[in-house]
Amino acid sequence: MEINIQKKVLEANETQADINRQFFKKHNTFVLNMMSSPGSGKTETLCRTLGKLMPGIRVGVIVGDICTTNDADRLEVTGARVTQINTDKFGGDCHLAANLILDSAQRLGCGDLDLLIVENIGNLVCPAEFDIGEDARVVVLSVTEGEDKPLKYPLMFRVADVAILNKIDLLPYLDFDAGLAVDNMKKVHPRLPVFEISAKTEEGFEPWLEWLKINVFEKTGTGL
């Protein structure tokens, strides 16, 4: 019974995700869905990334949170067009569903954007199940979270197109084996590209930016 309900919710979401995909294709916008646990550094990574991409690439951001506009406020400082979704209106939803994304993209005036980034709600489980019509999914794991997280939350790493291992500036102070963490990611998703970065110091940023620029360029023809 419960499984059937879940299936119907996911099917309805899938239908809406297809509509989103057509909308983004029509507007020639590359859409990146950014997911992670709370506190892995999505917003800081995004702030730094936007600083490097703009104004050559025109970027918009949809930020999902249950409450507060903290992340949107931080991202607006970059000059990007930002809109916030607070899911507390929808019962404190733990993920962003496809229907919320289309509304927000339209509110954002998606027409002239090359890149739309969706900063999903901090949760390593539920957002992985909800297609939002994106072109690519990035999962962010921070080195403070433990090497075994890809094995414990495999769906998230399986559906990701790229992974970021963040906060590597903290490695000297932790018992964290970055090689083991990457190996664990590859166990659940063998060909997953992984970028080891520090959003704080911008160490390791170039390969990540390169990956993003190439992907935006391939869809939109902009930014290289």
Add this chain to the structure above:
Amino acid sequence: MEINIQKKVLEANETQADINRQFFKKHNTFVLNMMSSPGSGKTETLCRTLGKLMPGIRVGVIVGDICTTNDADRLEVTGARVTQINTDKFGGDCHLAANLILDSAQRLGCGDLDLLIVENIGNLVCPAEFDIGEDARVVVLSVTEGEDKPLKYPLMFRVADVAILNKIDLLPYLDFDAGLAVDNMKKVHPRLPVFEISAKTEEGFEPWLEWLKINVFEKTGTGL
């Protein structure tokens, strides 16, 4: 429509939670539900806590994960009776529901335990909505996650009876204002007791252990 389904699921869970409560009352077992994001240090905190409590207090642990028995394996080393729930069998559920807890408690042979700790699935959203018939809820936040998490995930901090701010050994290497984090917890839950600890170094452990021992003693008459 979706809200009605959600309501029914939560109502069914609530009924089961009441059954659990009666079961635990009959067996004179104090039940602690431990919740946090992935990687905030629940397992390490538990390992160290069990080392200090046993054998004066008889402890069992139910560990929830989507996949792997990593945490259960770590906890078994302490000598505690441990059982694992993997929710991938149930569609990768993002929380532990009350029905799973009763089954596991019975499998664990709950009859002679003073304290049953449920290490919930790493998720700062969904587990907060599911009563499992526990006596108290502890939320663990690590200092690497950002001070604003209590404001962004308020339900979790509102339903908690006690909070742990973990990994304070890392404070010298972070731009993290512990005072602000505690203030934010108190904004959503004014009288929430907060213990600042390092599970790694055991700094700050005494007040936390004291809180736990007093609570176990008040229900079971054991351990002080």
